Amino acid sequence: MNGIHDMGGLHGFGNVEVEADEPVFHARWEGRVYAMTQVLDTTGIYNLDEHRHEIELMPAQDYLADGYYGRWLFAMESILGRKGVLARAEVERRIAEHAADAGRTTPAELSGRAWPLPPERKIRWGAWRHEVEVAPRFAVGERVRVRNHQPQGHTRLTAYVRGKTGVVSIVNAQAWVLPDTRAHNAGENLQPVYNVTFAADELWGDAAEPNAVVRVDLSEDYLEALETAR
Amino acid sequence: MSGSGHDHHGHDHGHGLGHDHHEPPAKPWQAVRTEAVESLLHELGIVDSRRVDEIVAHYEEKIGPKTGAAVVAKAWTDPAFKARLLADGLAACAELGIGGPETEYLHVVENGPSVHNVVVCTLCSCYPWTVLGLPPAWYKSSAYRSRLVREPRALLAEMGLELPPEVEIRVWDSVSEIRYLVLPERPAGTEGLDEAELAALVTRDAMIGVARVAVPSEAGR
Numbered sequence: 001m002n003g004i005h006d007m008g009g010l011h012g013f014g015n016v017e018v019e020a021d022e023p024v025f026h027a028r029w030e031g032r033v034y035a036m037t038q039v040l041d042t043t044g045i046y047n048l049d050e051h052r053h054e055i056e057l058m059p060a061q062d063y064l065a066d067g068y069y070g071r072w073l074f075a076m077e078s079i080l081g082r083k084g085v086l087a088r089a090e091v092e093r094r095i096a097e098h099a100a101d102a103g104r105t106t107p108a109e110l111s112g113r114a115w116p117l118p119p120e121r122k123i124r125w126g127a128w129r130h131e132v133e134v135a136p137r138f139a140v141g142e143r144v145r146v147r148n149h150q151p152q153g154h155t156r157l158t159a160y161v162r163g164k165t166g167v168v169s170i171v172n173a174q175a176w177v178l179p180d181t182r183a184h185n186a187g188e189n190l191q192p193v194y195n196v197t198f199a200a201d202e203l204w205g206d207a208a209e210p211n212a213v214v215r216v217d218l219s220e221d222y223l224e225a226l227e228t229a230r
Numbered sequence: 231m232s233g234s235g236h237d238h239h240g241h242d243h244g245h246g247l248g249h250d251h252h253e254p255p256a257k258p259w260q261a262v263r264t265e266a267v268e269s270l271l272h273e274l275g276i277v278d279s280r281r282v283d284e285i286v287a288h289y290e291e292k293i294g295p296k297t298g299a300a301v302v303a304k305a306w307t308d309p310a311f312k313a314r315l316l317a318d319g320l321a322a323c324a325e326l327g328i329g330g331p332e333t334e335y336l337h338v339v340e341n342g343p344s345v346h347n348v349v350v351c352t353l354c355s356c357y358p359w360t361v362l363g364l365p366p367a368w369y370k371s372s373a374y375r376s377r378l379v380r381e382p383r384a385l386l387a388e389m390g391l392e393l394p395p396e397v398e399i400r401v402w403d404s405v406s407e408i409r410y411l412v413l414p415e416r417p418a419g420t421e422g423l424d425e426a427e428l429a430a431l432v433t434r435d436a437m438i439g440v441a442r443v444a445v446p447s448e449a450g451r
Contacts, residue, residue, distance in 0.1 A: 040276070
């Protein structure tokens with residue numbers, strides 16, 4: 001999807017602010033959100049690409065305002081709600097109960113909940129690569145064009161390389177999952193991933209810096225051979 | 231899709247507007263929501279809070295750029311290891327007992343007199359956790375993600391790294407599951423240092439590619 005998360009080349013974000021002696025987490029809740037997500041990733045409720053896409057679905061103004069772990073918190077609540085594991089109303093009630101400070105909370109019941117997950121409904125999180133053979137379509141040194149692929153759903157095809165021409169610099173000839181389909185639980189579509197080198201002026205035209213290239217990892221489905229590209 | 235229900239995301243509390251300064255500061259709304267979610271998930275047996283404690287401690291205390299620095303120092307002192315590292319980063323790291331979640335495949339890219347490598351993820355925050363720990367806030371910032379691909383030379387100069395025009399800058403936008411670690415140039419004047427002393431010189435920023443490894447001060451030699 002063409003969202004605010006796809007930031008490569010945008011103007012308007014100012015200087016990079018570097019914080020000296022930065023802590024790993026800036027507040028306790030950030031560490032809790034990070035670690036809870038790590039645990040949830042192993043539960044079989046969702047996969048990595050679904051999690052990324054959930055962040056992308058965050059309203060753009062909140063994406064920019066809520067901070068990095070604020071996005072993770074949003075994605076956690078959103079995905080658990082959508083999967084029927086934890087309803088937003090339960091969270092709101094628990095917040096109100098904590099605020100009342102009476103030390104009394106309504107117990108969370110398992111009945112009517114999509115948890116525990118039966119084994120056959122568990123989604124595999126990891127293993128974006130499988131030990132099966134794939135035959136790469138492109139070779140190192142080959143010129144390729146990036147498809148002008150504009151899905152409404154998830155993709156890892158960044159907008160700034162769409163339609164651009166580059167040279168294959170690395171062939172990762174293993175069987176990698178295609179994020180575009182796995183994010184929607186529509187298949188793994190195993191395929192090679194290529195590192196493609198783009199000259200700065202191909203990407204940035206009259207604003208390009210001299211003597212710079214950008215190298216981007218792209219799934220095979222994102223690319224087309226140059227001679228058939230017209 | 232998931233937008234419903236987001237309208238009461240909590241922006242009405244805790245953003246600091248109109249607070250009476252005589253009262254204790256309100257807990258940030260994210261902390262309030264996080265506590266509620268955690269208590270529910272723990273109660274349901276989905277996320278054990280003791281496991282959360284362990285993971286937080288692991289990332290705060292155990293995982294970090296020292297791991298990557300040891301890999302770099304080893305590569306500087308052992309040419310055969312360096313060759314294996316450049317050929318298959320993860321396999322070479324495994325020789326040193328280094329491995330872990332998130333890093334499925336690691337490409338190590340070497341800086342030299344005519345090439346400088348620098349890493350970004352323009353789509354989110356992809357970063358080689360296994361060797362560098364969690365990324366700093368600036369790496370995840372909108373400014374870094376938007377600007378590095380478009381104006382790397384200007385941005386690196388702003389961040390304190392001036393590169394001569396004849397040095398080619400290679401920006402690696404790590405948007406797939408392949409992670410990148412920069413192998414910085416070993417600074418001149420470090421010939422007498424052992425692996426541990428070299429590792430102490432290697433910074434996180436040098437392994438992302440926004441800095442060089444500094445030459446140790448003569449005073450310390």
